[in-house]
Structure formats: structure tokens, C-alpha cells
Amino acid sequence: MKNKIFVAIDVETTGLSPVANELIEISAIKYDGAKKVDTFCTLIKPKEKIPYYITNITGITNDMVKNSPSVENVMPQLIEFIGDSPIVAHNANFDYKFIQNYSNYSFSKNKVIDTVAISRKMYPELPNHKLSTIAKEIGITEDGFHRAEFDCECCAKIYIKALESEVDKNARVRI
Numbered sequence: 001m002k003n004k005i006f007v008a009i010d011v012e013t014t015g016l017s018p019v020a021n022e023l024i025e026i027s028a029i030k031y032d033g034a035k036k037v038d039t040f041c042t043l044i045k046p047k048e049k050i051p052y053y054i055t056n057i058t059g060i061t062n063d064m065v066k067n068s069p070s071v072e073n074v075m076p077q078l079i080e081f082i083g084d085s086p087i088v089a090h091n092a093n094f095d096y097k098f099i100q101n102y103s104n105y106s107f108s109k110n111k112v113i114d115t116v117a118i119s120r121k122m123y124p125e126l127p128n129h130k131l132s133t134i135a136k137e138i139g140i141t142e143d144g145f146h147r148a149e150f151d152c153e154c155c156a157k158i159y160i161k162a163l164e165s166e167v168d169k170n171a172r173v174r175i
Contacts, residue, residue, distance in 0.1 A: 022048065023074075024046055025041075025043050038081070045065045086110060118158060121162075
């Protein structure tokens, strides 16, 4: 499984629309096979206040992001970090649409791999394929869901498990 470079990503946002809502946290972790080789994680200061219900889900408060960089300052760094590496995310459509919208579609040529599709192949018997459900199934017992770095690491572990079993061959998606 050496020389299998990919970048697991996760974003936290102020809502569900990549056009109407904003990024408040991005995590991208670069792997070479099962080995973590680099990390890019940052909170982002949105133009609007973070809604209360989002703070309840993510734990990210307006106070936490008040001194964080703007999305305009973060995106060039993220673009450079990811480069042309494959992007791996859980429910990839969501994360991908946000990073595409805020990067002027800089990731249009990257391969996108969705660990939801992978988990459906690996664990068809599970009642759902939420990240927390799959994480528990593969032995992740810590709780830190809905924070980008933790979710990113869980997603990567799912993908690594798939690489080891070659499940991902039929679960690749291009968004």
C-alpha cells in the first residue's frame, strides 16, 4: 500500500448550502498509504455570525473564530496543500462542493473518493453509513465528531481499511 498518496478532507460550515453558507473549519490530512505525512487544519472567520444550532453541532463558537484567517486567505494554502492528490471525504459531495465554491473550482481535476460509497460496500448490513457508525464499526471509540480534524482522520481510516481490502475499486466517485 506504499505510494498511495491521498488527502482526506472535512469541512465544518454555517449551513448546508455551499453558495449561501460559509466555511468555518477545514482539515486536510495527507497520507502515503496508511502513513500520515502532513496536516493542514484551520478555523476560518466567517463574514456572518455562526448560527447557534451550528455551534451546538460542532462546538465552534464565534469567539473561537474571531481571530482566524478569512476563507480568501485559507484557500490558496489549501489548493497548494492538496495539489493534484486524490480527495477522500465522507459524504464527499458536501465537502467537495464547499471547497470547489470557495476555491473557484480549483479541484475540478482531482479524483474524488467518497467513503460513504466505500462503507456501503464494506458494511452493507449496517443500519446507516454515518461517519460515527462506520467509525464505531472499525474500532474508533473516541468522541470528537463534527470537528474537521477528527472527522478527517476517521474518514482516512475507513479509506485505508478499504485500500487494504481493495474494496474501493468499485466505490470511486467523480462529482
